[in-house]
Amino acid sequence: MNKAETGAGSVFVAIGIWMLLDAINFPYLVEGVPGPGFLPLWIALGIIVSGVVLTAKGIWPRLAMPDAEGIVWPQAAGWWRVGLMLGAMAASLVVLEKLGFMVTTTLFMATVVFGLGIRSRWVLATVPLGSAVALYVIFAVWLRVPLPKGMLAFFG
16 A cells, blocks of 8 residues: 555545535536536546545555556756746736736746746747737637736736
């Protein structure tokens, strides 16, 4: 029995059940289209199923792949990247209203691209801005989701 997988699987099942209990409080369909409870319900079910599978693999090791190796933990550089990504996400959430979606997303994507080890100035200049524009078009223009304008509010 693998205690780590069993414990982690049990935690995922508990989190999934908690999410499911919250998700069923929202309407699943609204006027024939998916409502605010649709996605959280399916995500919660996916987390529960994943947790059950992980727990079962921990309890019955023969369910695991026979040539699966142990968990390989990242080296210091890997942990630095994980910390950079989490820090960038936290900072983005803090400054989103003040800087606005476009500026925050561009800076966040630049941090992610840099954190992934890409040092090309061309890529660092184009990919984050292109990603931010594409996300803006998808959410603000196509789906009409109101996004914070922040410091670019004077553009309309």
